[in-house]
Amino acid sequence: MADLIDGKALAAEVTGKVSQHAADLIASGTTPGLAVVIVGEDPASQVYVASKSKRAKECGFHSVQHTLAEETSEDELVALVEALNADPAIHGILVQLPLPGHIDSGTIIQTIAPEKDVDGFHFINVGKLGTGELDTAFVPCTPAGAMLMLERVRGRDLSGLNAVVVGRSNIVGKPMANLLLAANATVTIAHSRTADLPALARTADILVAAVGRPEMIKGDWVKPGATVIDVGINRVPAPERGEGKSRLVGDVAFDEAAAIAGAITPVPGGVGPMTIAMLMANTLVSACRAAGRQPPAL
Numbered sequence: 001m002a003d004l005i006d007g008k009a010l011a012a013e014v015t016g017k018v019s020q021h022a023a024d025l026i027a028s029g030t031t032p033g034l035a036v037v038i039v040g041e042d043p044a045s046q047v048y049v050a051s052k053s054k055r056a057k058e059c060g061f062h063s064v065q066h067t068l069a070e071e072t073s074e075d076e077l078v079a080l081v082e083a084l085n086a087d088p089a090i091h092g093i094l095v096q097l098p099l100p101g102h103i104d105s106g107t108i109i110q111t112i113a114p115e116k117d118v119d120g121f122h123f124i125n126v127g128k129l130g131t132g133e134l135d136t137a138f139v140p141c142t143p144a145g146a147m148l149m150l151e152r153v154r155g156r157d158l159s160g161l162n163a164v165v166v167g168r169s170n171i172v173g174k175p176m177a178n179l180l181l182a183a184n185a186t187v188t189i190a191h192s193r194t195a196d197l198p199a200l201a202r203t204a205d206i207l208v209a210a211v212g213r214p215e216m217i218k219g220d221w222v223k224p225g226a227t228v229i230d231v232g233i234n235r236v237p238a239p240e241r242g243e244g245k246s247r248l249v250g251d252v253a254f255d256e257a258a259a260i261a262g263a264i265t266p267v268p269g270g271v272g273p274m275t276i277a278m279l280m281a282n283t284l285v286s287a288c289r290a291a292g293r294q295p296p297a298l
């Protein structure tokens with residue numbers, strides 16, 4: 001049976017450190033400020049946004065949430081982002097995705113000032129990650145959190161290890177591959193057009209699943225002893241829990257994979273809580289940079 005990598009516990013450790021450093025920064029006159037913007041009423045998004053705001057308050061941050069109507073125009077959202085860019089009390093801006101169809105998310109993301117882009121989605125931050133300028137980049141929160149979990153099992157240097165990332169999104173797959181490469185892993189990005197994905201997955205010492213398909217990755221795709229990082233969060237019907245009930249599952253068939261892997265992240269309680277913890281860490285880093293202080297190593 002694989003070791004469980006406890007995202008809840010590690011996230012609590014990270015936010016504990018963030019709170020301590022935030023207290024120092026506040027004492028020196030700068031309170032980290034996070035603005036979370038949500039457009040529309042998607043219930044799942046509301047839940048995530050509420051937990052981001054709650055965690056920010058727990059860290060002692062100045063936390064503001066802007067909840068805009070579904071009908072908000074792109075111009076109005078651009079104007080809000082520009083106002084937050086200009087607000088010295090705000091160090092991090094997160095616009096919750098997905099946005100309603102009439103708003104171009106690319107336009108909004110590129111409007112966020114790169115030095116406040118705590119999601120790490122702006123071209124400047126994507127480019128810095130791609131070229132290894134990690135001292136001044138913001139790294140997207142989900143892959144950053146996944147790397148911290150991986151570090152607990154494999155250490156910081158992944159030399160000689162094969163990593164397979166299943167999924168090529170800009171939010172997870174591509175930045176994850178760049179981070180693994182920066183840690184000296186040998187990286188393959190697999191996706192829906194990859195030939196014989198099970199055989200490729202079996203070559204992975206580190207297998208990262210970020211496809212958004214419930215339990216797609218089976219136990220016999222896992223190399224014995226591999227570290228499995230499950231980024232998927234899928235809500236599936238759970239009639240055994242009662243009519244209309246649902247439960248969360250990852251992209252990995254957990255029980256099968258856990259029987260073969262060396263270490264594995266659960267869902268829930270895995271990468272999800274780490275994502276929120278890294279958002280707090282990125283906001284702290286942004287506030288340190290704004291105050292001319294060296295950001296702490298977390």
Ligand SMILES: Nc1nc(=O)c2c([nH]1)NC[C@@H]1CN(c3ccc(C(=O)N[C@@H](CCC(=O)O)C(=O)O)cc3)C=[N+]21
Pocket residue numbers: 047048094095096097098119141142233248267268269270271272273274275276
């Ligand atoms: N601009 C932007 N940045 C994001 O980082 C972003 C986003 N938009 N849009 C939506 C996704 C999703 N996301 C999650 C964060 C935490 C959990 C999390 O903590 N999940 C818990 C379970 C929560 C539950 O019970 O539903 C867990 O996995 O244990 C999940 C999902 C951030 N996202």
